[in-house]
Amino acid sequence: MEFIKHSHLNGDAVIKSNPEIASLWEELVRCISKVSDDELISYFNGAKRRAKSISDAINSILDQKLIECGWTRQSRIFKDRDTYEGTTWTLDFSKGIKAESESPTGIAVEVVFNHGEAIAWNLIKLSLAAENNFVRKETDIGDGVGIYVCATDALKQSGGFDGAVGEYEKVLKYLDPLNAKIIRPIVVVGLLPPRTFKIEHYPDPSKNGKTLGRVVRL
Numbered sequence: 001m002e003f004i005k006h007s008h009l010n011g012d013a014v015i016k017s018n019p020e021i022a023s024l025w026e027e028l029v030r031c032i033s034k035v036s037d038d039e040l041i042s043y044f045n046g047a048k049r050r051a052k053s054i055s056d057a058i059n060s061i062l063d064q065k066l067i068e069c070g071w072t073r074q075s076r077i078f079k080d081r082d083t084y085e086g087t088t089w090t091l092d093f094s095k096g097i098k099a100e101s102e103s104p105t106g107i108a109v110e111v112v113f114n115h116g117e118a119i120a121w122n123l124i125k126l127s128l129a130a131e132n133n134f135v136r137k138e139t140d141i142g143d144g145v146g147i148y149v150c151a152t153d154a155l156k157q158s159g160g161f162d163g164a165v166g167e168y169e170k171v172l173k174y175l176d177p178l179n180a181k182i183i184r185p186i187v188v189v190g191l192l193p194p195r196t197f198k199i200e201h202y203p204d205p206s207k208n209g210k211t212l213g214r215v216v217r218l
Helices: 011-017 019-033 037-046 055-067 118-126 153-158 168-175
Strands: 003-008 072-076 090-100 103-114 145-151 186-192 198-203 210-218
Touching: 003 072, 011 019, 011 090, 011 186, 011 210, 019 055, 019 090, 019 145, 019 168, 019 186, 037 055, 037 198, 055 072, 055 103, 072 153, 090 153, 103 118, 118 145, 118 168, 118 186, 145 168, 168 186
Parallel strands: 103 145, 145 186
Antiparallel strands: 003 186, 072 090, 090 103, 198 210
């Protein structure tokens, strides 16, 4: 898949200036770039649960590619499992790497196709993974960078996404008012639409008011 990006608090500059972080960023970019239209179509058409959008397809294919590259899935931010339990306190993916200084560094990733109301919290989680605080960390990317992956408005339209999904353009509007809360570098990645197909909605004949999606080749 192709994408556009926006750098918050010099996220791009941190990546370019740190060889260890740059190598992780390049690995993430390769995984995103290798998500092909044919893979998305195959997953979408082959899924047991008929879907409305390609969000599950993107999530599952990217999940597989990152795990194959050694990324940790659903990594916990904090060590205290009794207090900070559940997916509220986890990151979709993370990968640490040893820096020359021996201090922790790495990249934390959130792949977000859920309701726009969750934008602020998902951004803050990425910052938490890099901040110094009084809670023992399980995932500590230190001087690393958080990556927020989401759909652009164009992908929302062509990929069959629900209108309530928080798109790239909306995410960028959160960065200025949350500037004092998101104090670590972040790069927002906006996924672009597939080049060879789109998702067309049609009424589900078995349920009133529900819609499903089907692939339409371009």
